Amino acid sequence: MFDYYGLMKKFMFNFSPENAHHIAEFFFKNGAKFTPFILSPLAEHFYIHDKRLEQELFGKTFHNPLGLGAGFDKNATMIKMLTALGFGHIEYGTMTPEPQSGNPKPRCFRFPEQESIQNAMGFNNEGMYKIGKRLESLYPFATPLGANIGKNKVTSAENALKDYEKLIKRFKDLSDYLVINISSPNTPGLRDLQNEQFIKDLFVMVKELTDKPVLLKIAPDLAINDALNISSTALENGAYGIVATNTTIDYSLLPNAKDFGGISGKVLTEKSFSMFEALAKEFFGKTTLISVGGIDSADEAYRRLKAGASLIQVYTAFIFKGPSLNRSINLGILERMEKDGFSHISEVIGSDRR
Template structure:
């Protein structure tokens, strides 16, 4: 019997942020309850050679990672394997602690299997998070840090925030994700421009040998995506993540006119942005796809369109904690069905040849 299906109606009666905090309370005890979490890991964690990849000289046992926002303060990293994840992203982290936007700031759209959030980079700040990570790093899975500027930091000083974060976290994470695409920090998306992208990579690359990626918004014009994808690679990006949440409120009925939407309604646009980016830079740097992935079929579609790695978050809320295992097991079946011996053989196979060259 699926316990999650039984308790899901009860969960949906609670405030989304309260429910998330309750989950965090459970999972941040992982290190203190090894027998319980070891049994979950044995059930949920898929480690199969067909899914194993070495990317940026890091070992990924499976491609499904936990997206930023789930583990903002790196309190649940020890539980990631128990949920089945092959890697994960903490944050967004800012230099100084900040409470985020006023509540309520998270809403479910159950009929759409969507979540809307306006959190605003609420986190405990880099000092606390660094100390927490130092107790578990190096971890058995790759850890990425999603980094963002503080709300009060002006645009012309933003790069200084990112420099602080890389300097402080470079010894306790495996790679970085520059977040200038969240809709929940005022004017942050203004930084998604050619000048800033060139400047930030020029400033950050000398600070660490760890890979530095950039995360794109789904709300950019297609031409801007093409331009900024190429500029990012030329500037030194080690990868691109597509996409963040959307402020296209037309994709659901009766949205709250605040924050960004994630989940199933974002899948179409997220896939389209992936296709645009892969058509431009596939083979130059790895691409990570996130947004509306909730099944093995959708995950496989993203892989075939050029994604080397995947991330999920909203799917956990609507499909339950076993979704990662289901996606990974399904990916193995789909790869074998199509005659592939390894995930890399399928990656990018659906990019139009006339574009891929």
Template sequence: MVDYFGLMKKCMFNFSPENAHHIAEFFFKQGANLTPFILTPLAERFFIHDKRLEQHLFGKTFFNPLGLGAGFDKNATMIKMLTALGFGHIEYGTITPEPQSGNAKPRLFRYVEQESIQNAMGFNNEGMYKVGKRLETLYPFATPLGANIGKNKTTTAENALKDYEKLIKRFKDLSDYLVINISSPNTPGLRDLQNEQFIKDLFVMAKELTCKPVLLKIAPDLAMDDALHVSSTALENGASGIVATNTTIDYSLLPNAKDFGGISGKVLCEKSFAMFEALAKEFYGKTTLISVGGIDSADEAYRRLKAGASLIQVYSAFIFKGPSLNRAINLGILERMDQDGFTHINEVIGSDRR
């Protein structure tokens, strides 16, 4: 059988990472316009629909636990195609109130040998009005959608709460859950918002604005005690879950790493898992946990589920391995469930905690 993705990857990797992404986005958008001629055969190939993988979370059915993490579909332009490629949920964004172009280029770097990526994009997106308008023609959607939201670069810390208020109001009816992003390393001062008072004010406000689940995404570089405290504060004030983790600024993980931006991919795996494990020990059974960071195989996905993740997300591995990864992970989870005698994914989730 012809390895079409391998051929496409070889071609795409001749382009800069950002140009390659733009090319992929163009074809994904065009392909979605050819429904059902493109989407149906893709879904038949890559989308694994097995009742044993289904979960009901946030008032929605998640057909499988594997989602696409924020950052790939920044402007919610590729949702139909990405669903056909096998994702059980899609997190679009990060979206800011006003459009912004992001940081100076080059700002995206691929490390092929390490299957990792370093990005300093800086929340480049079309802004909440244009993205929201696009979603008004699509939502509600069969596949659960998450809105990842962040403040504008020019917004001061004193006014950050107002940015998140605008974003929650805009996307509460255009998503199935929202994720507060105050953990990206690419917006100056953003990680400083990972403090008790801001998080308390933020989630008290969010609870007043919407009944939709609002989750907190945290950085892998926080001290464990700080991560636990930040997460606890969020949950005590209305957060519906924790997403762990964002990219890391531990530049020792890569050879010849740039001294800016965040690192994702295979080299983040153990750092991300260590943070997730600490959070799961404290919060499993009390809230919804989503694990992201370095997941690139069924083995790793299964490890995160057993540790307590209800959902898992990929990003870098999707770029390096393509949609066959989605199929392999979901089928691999089912295979490991059979080996361990589990009849439903709910039995897998948190089995290492019990």
């Protein structure tokens, strides 16, 4: 079979990572708008809809466990096309209250040999009002949507709660769940909010604002005990779950890495899994766990599910392998289920914990 994506990737990789992303966004956004007839054939090929993969979470049906992690569709412009390409859920964002341009360029670097990316984007997005307006004409959507939210760069730590309050009010009725992002390495001082007092104050506030599921996303660079403690604090104060993990600032993982920004992709696999495994040992069966970071195959996806992930997300691997990754991961999960004698994904999830 002809490798169409391989040819396309060869062309796209002639551009800088950020320019390549803009080109992809242009076609994804406008393809769905001006040629909507292509969505059904794409979905028929890429979208795996099998009852054995279905789950009910957050009051919604997730037709398969594989989603797109935050950062790819920052402004919620590509949701229709991305769904047609096989994702069982889409997490859009990260959004901030006010629009911001992000960090100085160049700020995104690809490492093809390692199938990894290093980025220091800095929450570049159109702001919650414009993005929210776009979603008002789309939501509710057939596929579950998550809203990933973060504070503006100029917002002090003392005023960070106000930013999250604005964002929750704006997106609570435009998403099926929300994710608090205090773990990106690209906004100065943001990771400092990964402390028990701020987490407690945050989720006490969340309970007053919405009954929509709100989850916490953590960094892979925390000490395990710190990760367990802040996750426990979040859950004790009303968080619906934990998303693990964000990008890493462990630059030793990547040859010729820059000394800024966060690393994602294949080199993050084991570091992300180690953090997830520690969290799952403590919290599986008590909350919803979502695993992201270095997932690039059915084997790795299946390992995360068995470790306790109800949902898994990809991002960087989607860039390197294309939409065939979605199909192969979901079909691969089904093949492994049959081999192991599992009749439904609920039997797979956490099977290593039992």
